[in-house]
Amino acid sequence: MENRLIDDRHIDFLLYEVVDAESLCELSYFSDHGRDTFSLYLQQARKLAREVLYPTYRTLDLEPPELKDGAVRVHPELEKILPRMVDLGVVSATRPYEVGGQQLPFLIFGMANAYLMAANLAAYGYLGLTTGAARLIESFGSEDLKSQYMKRMYSGEWTGTMALTEPQAGSSLADVATRAVLTDEGHYLLSGTKIFLSGGDHGITDNIVHMALARIEGAPAGIKGVSLFVVPKKRFDGEDLVDNDCVVSGLFHKIGWRGLPSISLTFGDRGDCRGYLVGEAHQGIRYMFQMMNEARLMVGLNGASTASAGYLEALRYAQDRPQGRRLKGREPGAPQVPIIEHADVRRMLLRQKAIVEGGFALLAKASALQDRGEHADDERERERASLLLDLLTPIAKSFPAEWGFEANTLSVQVHGGYGYTSEYLPEAWWRDQKLNSIHEGTTGIHGLDLLGRKVMMKGGQPLMLLGEAIAESVAAAHEAGVEGAWCEALQAAVATVGELTAHLGGLGMAGDPEGMLLHSDDYLSLLSIVVVAWQWVDMAAAAKRGLARGEDTERAFYEGKLYAAQYWIATELPKTTVLAELCRTGEDSYVRIDALSF
Numbered sequence: 217m218e219n220r221l222i223d224d225r226h227i228d229f230l231l232y233e234v235v236d237a238e239s240l241c242e243l244s245y246f247s248d249h250g251r252d253t254f255s256l257y258l259q260q261a262r263k264l265a266r267e268v269l270y271p272t273y274r275t276l277d278l279e280p281p282e283l284k285d286g287a288v289r290v291h292p293e294l295e296k297i298l299p300r301m302v303d304l305g306v307v308s309a310t311r312p313y314e315v316g317g318q319q320l321p322f323l324i325f326g327m328a329n330a331y332l333m334a335a336n337l338a339a340y341g342y343l344g345l346t347t348g349a350a351r352l353i354e355s356f357g358s359e360d361l362k363s364q365y366m367k368r369m370y371s372g373e374w375t376g377t378m379a380l381t382e383p384q385a386g387s388s389l390a391d392v393a394t395r396a397v398l399t400d401e402g403h404y405l406l407s408g409t410k411i412f413l414s415g416g417d418h419g420i421t422d423n424i425v426h427m428a429l430a431r432i433e434g435a436p437a438g439i440k441g442v443s444l445f446v447v448p449k450k451r452f453d454g455e456d457l458v459d460n461d462c463v464v465s466g467l468f469h470k471i472g473w474r475g476l477p478s479i480s481l482t483f484g485d486r487g488d489c490r491g492y493l494v495g496e497a498h499q500g501i502r503y504m505f506q507m508m509n510e511a512r513l514m515v516g517l518n519g520a521s522t523a524s525a526g527y528l529e530a531l532r533y534a535q536d537r538p539q540g541r542r543l544k545g546r547e548p549g550a551p552q553v554p555i556i557e558h559a560d561v562r563r564m565l566l567r568q569k570a571i572v573e574g575g576f577a578l579l580a581k582a583s584a585l586q587d588r589g590e591h592a593d594d595e596r597e598r599e600r601a602s603l604l605l606d607l608l609t610p611i612a613k614s615f616p617a618e619w620g621f622e623a624n625t626l627s628v629q630v631h632g633g634y635g636y637t638s639e640y641l642p643e644a645w646w647r648d649q650k651l652n653s654i655h656e657g658t659t660g661i662h663g664l665d666l667l668g669r670k671v672m673m674k675g676g677q678p679l680m681l682l683g684e685a686i687a688e689s690v691a692a693a694h695e696a697g698v699e700g701a702w703c704e705a706l707q708a709a710v711a712t713v714g715e716l717t718a719h720l721g722g723l724g725m726a727g728d729p730e731g732m733l734l735h736s737d738d739y740l741s742l743l744s745i746v747v748v749a750w751q752w753v754d755m756a757a758a759a760k761r762g763l764a765r766g767e768d769t770e771r772a773f774y775e776g777k778l779y780a781a782q783y784w785i786a787t788e789l790p791k792t793t794v795l796a797e798l799c800r801t802g803e804d805s806y807v808r809i810d811a812l813s814f
């Protein structure tokens with residue numbers, strides 16, 4: 217049996233039985249769509265993922281890009297694969313008709329992209345950032361930038377990058393030092409070095425458009441002095457394209473995502489790198505947040521997809537691999553049983569299922585909020601959706617990355633010794649997964665963002681909205697006949713979060729930000745567990761409704777959801793008590809220990 221990468225039935229369940237994707241079509245922006253267009257898009261993505269992207273996954277992993285004569289050479293297979301993804305709509309499907317898009321909900325786009333990610337994360341990575349880069353120009357750029365660059369990016373003729381990181385400015389973008397000097401001709405001359413640029417050079421398309429943060433000469437220090445520029449690899453000189461002095465100064469050798477180059481890029485070695493200001497000066501970070509927030513949901517999807525590929529491979533292996541005998545009635549000479557018969561292997565599989573499916577459910581919810589936040593016809597609905605999404609984004613990014621890494625570790629473990637060899641794929645997905653807790657903000661930074669900013673913003677409104685949304689889910693779960701104890705456990709955990717947040721907020725207000733944020737990582741874990749328990753209560757309610765419809769062919773599917781919900785609520789939710797206690801008591805060994813005592 218081949219690896220299905222992602223369970224189609226689970227994705228359809230989320231779309232049509234849990235988050236009600238079709239209700240998005242009531243919004244005018246999506247009114248041309250319906251289940252038929254959603255299904256068609258998903259079906260094409262599934263086919264492309266399984267028939268085109270997956271077969272080249274190992275090849276790209278084994279034959280990474282090379283830097284030769286100042287240019288990056290990537291695997292030739294990519295020249296065939298990328299246009300197929302562009303044709304599907306990977307760059308522009310969510311964008312308005314006016315710019316060549318299909319006005320497809322982000323919810324459908326994200327779930328479809330998940331298949332491409334699960335099949336071949338590196339190949340997807342070439343185009344993954346192009347949408348966000350072009351969208352920055354669409355939202356904030358001049359008409360010239362739109363006609364010269366954005367159009368060619370949305371059409372897939374050129375790709376785009378996110379050029380933020382510098383050697384001294386990774387987590388701390390306030391320290392961006394790339395310089396921009398205004399010329400009499402109206403453009404800027406840039407100088408500086410960016411590092412870790414994904415897809416920063418590849419030779420598959422004629423041009424690459426870097427969306428770069430830089431500091432205009434004389435700008436204020438810190439984050440308020442950072443501006444956003446379009447810095448193309450090749451710039452226009454009349455109708456011609458000429459070299460824009462962006463020099464590939466290094467190629468990183470990575471442990472995962474090996475088919476996609478990550479480079480360092482030096483602007484202005486010859487003093488001739490032109491940058492074109494996007495929007496107003498010194499507003500670069502504000503603009504860039506549009507791209508970063510979308511990219512964070514995409515990283516969450518990377519995480520859930522990579523964990524899913526590992527989980528389904530482990531499930532397949534566990535059904536096929538004979539080893540040992542059952543504990544009860546063990547008789548010498550009796551045939552061995554498939555390892556899925558052993559309780560500990562089942563534990564590993566159910567844990568992966570709970571993480572993977574819970575992660576996809578969270579991302580489906582976050583994506584639907586993104587659609588409503590941007591396109592709801594009612595302004596208040598847009599505001600509420602955006603606020604709740606703001607709160608969920610650090611969790612939707614880091615839960616699939618952190619717990620997903622654990623799921624990929626379990627996938628290796630289920631394979632025993634074979635899992636530790638490169639003859640089997642789980643080790644490759646495990647390597648790929650690790651990046652997701654690092655790029656687009658490390659987990660540590662997202663913990664600080666969640667507790668230091670998101671839960672406290674607007675007088676704590678986002679957390680109140682979360683409480684209301686969970687209360688609605690609990691009411692629907694009661695009605696569907698979900699176990700009362702599960703709902704009570706979830707509500708008790710929500711109450712714990714409320715009390716703890718008030719306590720920690722009090723520390724912040726009393727001038728003790730260190731005390732408040734000491735356990736921000738534990739706080740992120742706590743809220744992640746609760747938010748995923750919310751997903752499992754929602755899925756349990758949908759499963760109960762499905763069982764009540766009495767379709768026998770679906771019984772095992774729905775019962776699987778109930779077992780996974782039980783697992784999450786019984787084994788993960790109790791951990792929130794310990795995490796809350798750590799946050800509250802402010803256990804401080806790691807801050808008090810002297811650096812010499814480590």
Ligand SMILES: Cc1cc2nc3c(=O)[nH]c(=O)nc-3n(C[C@H](O)[C@H](O)[C@H](O)COP(=O)(O)OP(=O)(O)OC[C@H]3O[C@@H](n4cnc5c(N)ncnc54)[C@H](O)[C@@H]3O)c2cc1C
Nearest residue numbers: 378379380381386387412413414478655656657658660661
């Ligand atoms: C393969 C790959 C692809 C990438 N792609 C891109 C890309 O396309 N474009 C781009 O611009 N960047 C990209 N990045 C860069 C990535 O976003 C950064 O690596 C990341 O933000 C972390 O920055 P850093 O590496 O400088 O680590 P640092 O910021 O030095 O962090 C090191 C450690 O210190 C912790 N830390 C740092 N500051 C704090 C703090 N204030 N409080 C608590 N803990 C802290 C971090 O959590 C981390 O654990 C990529 C990176 C990789 C590895």
